[in-house]
Amino acid sequence: MKLVILHSSDTHGFLMPTDYQNKDNYDAPISLSRVSSVVKSEKEKYGADNVLVTDSGDCLQGSPLASYTQKLPEDEGLRKFTEAYNEVGYDARALGNHDFNYGLDYLSYYVDNNRAPFINDNVLDADTNVPFFGKEYTIVEKAGLKIGIMGITTQYISHWESEDHIKGLKFVSGYEVLAKLAKKLRPQVDILCALYHGGFESDPLTGKATEPHTGENEGYKILTEIPEIDVFLTGHQHRRLNLVTRNTAIVQPGYRGEAVGKVIIDFDKDTNGKVKINEMTTELIDSKDYAPDPAIEKIIKSLDEETQKWLDQPIAHLSEPAPIDDAIKGRIEGAPFINLIQQMQLWFTGADVSATAIMSESAHGFSKNVTMREVLLNYPYANQLCIVKLTGKELKEIIEYSAGFLEKDKDGKIKFIDRWITPKPMLYHFDLFYPVKYEADLSRPVGHRLTKVTLNGKDLEDDKVYKLAVNNYRALGGGFYPAYSMDKIEKIFDQDYVQMFSEYLTHGDIKVDTAKNYKFY
Structure with a gap:
């Protein structure tokens, strides 16, 4: 039996297959529309009930389309923008640091109008110390398995974002909250996943430091010190990562929808319902090999056309x-x-x-x-x-x-x-x-x-x-x-x-x- 997990991150508002360098070129090997086609193709291949789909943030900012959308009333621009992400069919999502760039009202509209739950464990209400957005965790049933999903973002947002964009929020260490939550969730689920808008401060295989250990990225610490996690779905660094180490499957799918991370978990379940993982494999599916999803292009077409006119002003x-x-x-x-x-x-x-x-x-x-x-x-x-x-x-x-x-x-x-x-x-x-x-x-x-x-x-x-x-x-x-x-x-x-x-x-x-x-x- 197989469970397939598909993961995107850091699409940065590139919903259409263009980088906007040339207004007539829509053949770029990127975009949420290509990611959506990957997801729909994999669901057809394995059966939708066997595929879990996740995203770890940085969606609202980064492309000219995102910049133009932000200038419109939310019901005109952000509504369509959000509908495009809904079309992909995510099961769970996390926030990225750039999702805070346009302020809390904008972000709240986006969160509230997403069909998929946002999982957030370390962006807290400064007064109550409870998650400000979304859910602490979710348990999803796929392929006959109970899959627990936790979600964190880089705690360093408070170092970058203007105060008025994060007023009333408290950002804490993702490692600290996951270390506690993983112990609580592990007995309740068959597979435990961590969604993380963050990356690795040290090489996940060798442990060699790849950057100063400031707390911006805590991936290596999480990997090595929270053994309860089976699947680690990461982002933020725009790296292309797929590997299995320390009994943990890890993916990070690059930037602008260039790839989708894929984890396949081969498992057996005995008559008592106990799950045994036989093997975990990972890969990156290049989205350039998939045609853009017409459903997303239909949603975004008018917004994209307006963006191109705006860009030529x-x-x-x-x-x-x-x-x-x-x-x-x-x-x-x-x-x-x-x-x-x-x-x-x-x-x-x-x-x-x-x-x-x-x-x-x-x-x-x-x-x-x-x-x-x-x-x-x-x-x-x-x-x-x-x-x-x-x-x-x-x-x-x-x-x-x-x-x-x-x-x-x-x-x-x-x-x-x-x-x-x-x-x-x-x-x-x-x-x-x-x-x-x-x-x-x-x-x-x-x-x-x-x-x-x-x-x-x-x-x-x-x-x-x-x-x-x-x-x-x-x-x-x-x-x-x-x-x-x-x-x-x-x-x-x-x-x-x-x-x-x-x-x-x-x-x-x-x-x-x-x-x-x-x-x-």
């Missing part, structure tokens, strides 16, 4: 383009688009220094005629701008940390160290700084690479306080940088980056700074 005209021809090269060598972001951040804040990262590997910067499409493809995140007060010593520590992302290969070519490329590309953590002029010698030890840091021709003073313009994700701890903390934030601006670009690019003539202010050697 001109926002501003620049006297010269601000390109970034290659994201990797631009980070290392500089690019006009990077400078333009820095100029914008300084214009809004009046800060002394600006820090920014390239947020998309497909970023190409702005043409002379800037459209909403260009803005969203270059800066897809719903971040907010902050002013952070730092001493010169702290600012230099931050710049030093960023210089630690780089190394030289045997041929002397500058490249990013593997830690920021594998197991998950995380180059959106690599910040550049402006208008400080700085140089870093990559042959020197990490933390001691800066050979020059000046502002307006003067060295940064260790004890002097400077104002830094940077996004709230970084200011609240994203990227593991030193020196940042909530108490150093002087101001958080209400607008997101799309709104800021719209205002900045239309306020008057803009001269894009094309000079390079940093050097790695």
Whole structure:
């Protein structure tokens, strides 16, 4: 006898098979519509009563369609958006950190209008310490088995999200709550699953640390210290994972609906009803091999058409383009688009220094005629701008940390160290700084690479306080940088980056700074 579990995560609002780079291309190997076809095909193959379908969040934000939907009244946009997810036929879901980006009212509408229950064990009401959303757990019967499902999200949301978006909430360790709940549920079920919008802080096979153990990702700790869990359904890191280790099946299905995680549990049940698991296998089903689901396309068609029209709206005209021809090269060598972001951040804040990262590997910067499409493809995140007060010593520590992302290969070519490329590309953590002029010698030890840091021709003073313009994700701890903390934030601006670009690019003539202010050697 077989139970099949299908798992999606991090679809980020890519409901149609397009990345919106080209409005006429709907052949992208991604999308919820392809995920839905995978699910329906597998249910036909195994029988719907033998297939459990789950998702671990990050659905509401990330695509141009999601951005446009958020601008509409909920009954017009979010209703259709939610119907598309309902069409997949999920049995249980969990929340992701980006699902909080548009505030609690928006998220509550989405949760309330989903047919599948949201399982939430570690996002609590700050006053009562009970789950703020959804159910503590659910028990689903499939293939004659009782399947317990727990659900958690990364506790680090409070480090990234603006206070008004999470007011009244308390985020606690997913490990801590699952350790208790798993013991309670295990005697009641045949199979115990954990839905987790989070990933692995250490390699699940070797235990080698793959990132600082900050609590953002607790997957390895959960895997190794909560043996009651049979199936671990993960997300957040956008990794492609499928393996069985420590008697636990693990999947993580990538990003934007590129794959569906599949767990097959082969089992026997004796005359007393006791279940014996014979074997667990895992795989990733690439959704590119499945045609988009017409039912989802029908639901979303009008919303998608409106999104494409919105994306082609001109926002501003620049006297010269601000390109970034290659994201990797631009980070290392500089690019006009990077400078333009820095100029914008300084214009809004009046800060002394600006820090920014390239947020998309497909970023190409702005043409002379800037459209909403260009803005969203270059800066897809719903971040907010902050002013952070730092001493010169702290600012230099931050710049030093960023210089630690780089190394030289045997041929002397500058490249990013593997830690920021594998197991998950995380180059959106690599910040550049402006208008400080700085140089870093990559042959020197990490933390001691800066050979020059000046502002307006003067060295940064260790004890002097400077104002830094940077996004709230970084200011609240994203990227593991030193020196940042909530108490150093002087101001958080209400607008997101799309709104800021719209205002900045239309306020008057803009001269894009094309000079390079940093050097790695």
